[in-house]
Amino acid sequence: MNIVVCAKQVVDVGEIKVNPSTNKPVLEGIPKKISDIDKNAVEEAIRIKEKLGGKITVMTVGPPDAKDKMKELLAMGADEAVLIPRPQGADYHIVSKLLSKGIKKLGDVDLVLCGEASIDMFSGQVGPRIAGFLDWPQLTYSFKVEAEAGKVKACRNMGDRMVVTEASCPAVLTVTKEINEPRLPSLMQILGSARKPIHDWTVSELGMDGETARVLERDLRGVKMERKNIVFKDDLDEAVAQLAERLAKEGLLG
Amino acid sequence: MPRDWPKRAFWGDIMVVVYSDLKRNGFELLSKARELADKRGNKVCAVVIGKDAGTQAQEYIQRGADMVIVTGSSMEHFNAEDVSDILEVVVKEERPEIVLIASTKDGKELAPRLASKLDAGCISDANKIYVDGDSILAERVVYSGNGIAVEQFGSFPGIITVPGKAFDPLPIDPGRTGEVVNRDIVLKQQRSSIVDVQKMVSEGVNVEEAEKIVSCGRGFKKSDDLKLIEELARVMNGNTLGCSRPIAADLKWLSEDHWVGLSGHKVKPKLYIACGISGQIQHVAGMRDSGIIVAINKDADAPIFNSADYGIVGDLYQVIPKLIEAIRQKM
Ligand SMILES: Cc1cc2nc3c(=O)[nH]c(=O)nc-3n(C[C@H](O)[C@H](O)[C@H](O)COP(=O)(O)OP(=O)(O)OC[C@H]3O[C@@H](n4cnc5c(N)ncnc54)[C@H](O)[C@@H]3O)c2cc1C
Ligand SMILES: Nc1ncnc2c1ncn2[C@@H]1O[C@H](COP(=O)(O)O)[C@@H](O)[C@H]1O
Numbered sequence: 001m002n003i004v005v006c007a008k009q010v011v012d013v014g015e016i017k018v019n020p021s022t023n024k025p026v027l028e029g030i031p032k033k034i035s036d037i038d039k040n041a042v043e044e045a046i047r048i049k050e051k052l053g054g055k056i057t058v059m060t061v062g063p064p065d066a067k068d069k070m071k072e073l074l075a076m077g078a079d080e081a082v083l084i085p086r087p088q089g090a091d092y093h094i095v096s097k098l099l100s101k102g103i104k105k106l107g108d109v110d111l112v113l114c115g116e117a118s119i120d121m122f123s124g125q126v127g128p129r130i131a132g133f134l135d136w137p138q139l140t141y142s143f144k145v146e147a148e149a150g151k152v153k154a155c156r157n158m159g160d161r162m163v164v165t166e167a168s169c170p171a172v173l174t175v176t177k178e179i180n181e182p183r184l185p186s187l188m189q190i191l192g193s194a195r196k197p198i199h200d201w202t203v204s205e206l207g208m209d210g211e212t213a214r215v216l217e218r219d220l221r222g223v224k225m226e227r228k229n230i231v232f233k234d235d236l237d238e239a240v241a242q243l244a245e246r247l248a249k250e251g252l253l254g
Numbered sequence: 255m256p257r258d259w260p261k262r263a264f265w266g267d268i269m270v271v272v273y274s275d276l277k278r279n280g281f282e283l284l285s286k287a288r289e290l291a292d293k294r295g296n297k298v299c300a301v302v303i304g305k306d307a308g309t310q311a312q313e314y315i316q317r318g319a320d321m322v323i324v325t326g327s328s329m330e331h332f333n334a335e336d337v338s339d340i341l342e343v344v345v346k347e348e349r350p351e352i353v354l355i356a357s358t359k360d361g362k363e364l365a366p367r368l369a370s371k372l373d374a375g376c377i378s379d380a381n382k383i384y385v386d387g388d389s390i391l392a393e394r395v396v397y398s399g400n401g402i403a404v405e406q407f408g409s410f411p412g413i414i415t416v417p418g419k420a421f422d423p424l425p426i427d428p429g430r431t432g433e434v435v436n437r438d439i440v441l442k443q444q445r446s447s448i449v450d451v452q453k454m455v456s457e458g459v460n461v462e463e464a465e466k467i468v469s470c471g472r473g474f475k476k477s478d479d480l481k482l483i484e485e486l487a488r489v490m491n492g493n494t495l496g497c498s499r500p501i502a503a504d505l506k507w508l509s510e511d512h513w514v515g516l517s518g519h520k521v522k523p524k525l526y527i528a529c530g531i532s533g534q535i536q537h538v539a540g541m542r543d544s545g546i547i548v549a550i551n552k553d554a555d556a557p558i559f560n561s562a563d564y565g566i567v568g569d570l571y572q573v574i575p576k577l578i579e580a581i582r583q584k585m
Contacts, residue, residue: 014398014534092375093376117517123378124378125366125376125378128365128367128370129370132338132368137445159454161451164449164451165448165449166448168446177503214369214407215375216408217405217406218406220403221404222401223401225538225542225561229560230564231554232566233568236568236572239567243564243577244580247525250546253584254491
């Protein structure tokens with residue numbers, strides 16, 4: 001079974017601070033990583049491959065420095081990777097269409113795996129958008145997947161209900177954080193990943209030059225959270241008494 | 255193609271099309287749709303799908319719709335493939351400027367699929383939507399609560415998904431009239447099928463409305479130990495339990511209606527007590543608007559202390575019983 005995993009490089013949102021003078025989140029100089037749930041998607045792809053054979057391709061729309069992070073996914077067990085540059089001002093329409101056209105160019109793809117949502121934007125758009133462009137079935141929020149030749153079945157967490165959906169391939173799956181525990185590659189695998197190819201594809205070869213964004217960002221404001229940060233430690237009885245006192249003063253014990 | 259459409263995109267007199275898989279969210283969407291359409295002197299169209307759609311159509315009219323399209327009576331369960339096909343037909347016929355879809359999980363998988371079929375922009379989880387000159391702007395939380403992005407459509411139609419409770423529904427107006435149109439849209443043979451649907455257990459708690467929440471995380475060793483925070487909640491007159499994602503989604507010690515965070519419920523109680531929760535940003539994203547935040551964690555370096563007003567560094571198994579006692583004396 002040939003599988004494409006769409007993986008995104010994101011800034012580590014836990015590290016973002018808001019610049020008090022501009023009131024904007026500072027996004028430069030923040031550590032970057034592969035969006036958490038995309039590693040669950042790679043892990044699931046590896047488990048499917050272990051059962052059914054085939055090839056796993058990681059595909060990213062992003063900046064050149066994403067290659068370092070894509071290597072981690074190759075070390076986990078993906079076979080090769082494709083990096084497509086992200087055009088300035090690209091929105092979900094452009095990113096998803098680039099990925100969809102990349103999937104078409106690759107050809108002979110049975111499954112596309114995405115995360116349920118990325119940790120920076122948390123939109124959950126890319127998976128269903130790819131499915132829509134390609135007119136493939138979509139199995140979103142999957143927390144258990146069973147694949148066999150030519151078809152796939154998933155248990156899906158739809159909030160108020162659990163839905164089991166079956167589809168014939170090719171299909172798009174989005175996975176939740178609970179689906180598995182992503183493996184940590186061994187040192188051998190990390191060294192071995194250096195030999196695995198990362199292809200550079202261009203926007204023009206995917207026929208997407210001059211494509212216009214459908215959504216424009218007008219402004220980005222920071223949201224500060226100011227807290228008292230009073231921490232009691234050491235003597236627990238004292239700490240508890242202090243806390244109860246403060247809560248009473250705040251009028252929260254009524 | 256949308257980009258060839260005139261700047262004010264809608265061609266007929268329908269400006270907003272509304273769809274929600276849940277009626278309650280539908281009412282909320284209609285209220286915002288009404289406001290937007292009234293600014294332009296245009297109309298609101300709602301789509302209802304399924305067997306019992308007829309009665310819902312009347313309720314939608316009483317809550318602000320001018321026209322309701324009733325369709326899809328053969329659809330057994332919600333599925334994004336069929337519903338996006340239906341909405342694609344409706345949007346191409348009515349040519350609205352904006353499509354509002356409820357951000358339930360159904361809506362969140364439907365909206366981007368529809369967007370790609372229409373080559374349209376989609377803004378996810380907007381909690382503010384307003385008219386600014388010729389444009390419609392939408393605001394959404396990004397970077398796990400660290401930012402708010404103000405976004406604008408560069409083409410029409412624009413699709414927006416809206417979380418529950420972002421807007422208040424309009425009161426019922428029994429005298430309001432509108433048009434109900436039955437549309438027979440033939441559904442395609444899809445390559446996917448739903449083989450089972452099970453309702454998830456729900457304990458019927460409403461963390462979003464709670465005034466005090468005591469919340470638990472993986473610092474608890476077994477589900478039986480949750481008795482501790484149940485007791486704490488009781489003495490506080492709070493009685494509402496919250497939890498981190500792993501407690502609901504992995505361990506299933508509590509139902510998902512307790513789940514607080516980016517992917518769970520957004521809460522804003524007067525008091526939020528986080529016990530044995532590390533305070534990863536995805537958790538904080540759901541409770542950062544709380545009045546006072548208290549953290550109990552044995553790790554002095556746990557990030558939760560950065561997001562807290564008051565914290566106690568200590569073993570929750572020791573701290574909570576003492577706290578229960580201390581509060582009992584103050585109450
Ligand atoms: C896209 C995405 C969305 C997410 N959405 C959410 C969400 O909506 N909500 C959410 O909660 N998480 C969410 N998460 C997960 C989040 O990143 C964290 O993994 C999760 O919040 C951790 O839960 P926890 O604090 O219970 O567990 P842990 O991180 O394991 O923390 C347990 C804490 O308990 C403390 N502890 C242990 N024993 C004791 C003791 N005896 N006494 C006192 N303290 C003790 C430890 O010091 C530790 O700090 C999301 C993740 C992703 C990637
Ligand atoms: N730029 C990107 N390149 C590759 N995959 C992406 C990209 N953005 C999003 N994805 C995929 O789409 C999922 C959902 O992302 P989002 O729509 O941003 O919430 C992610 O978990 C990835 O699997």
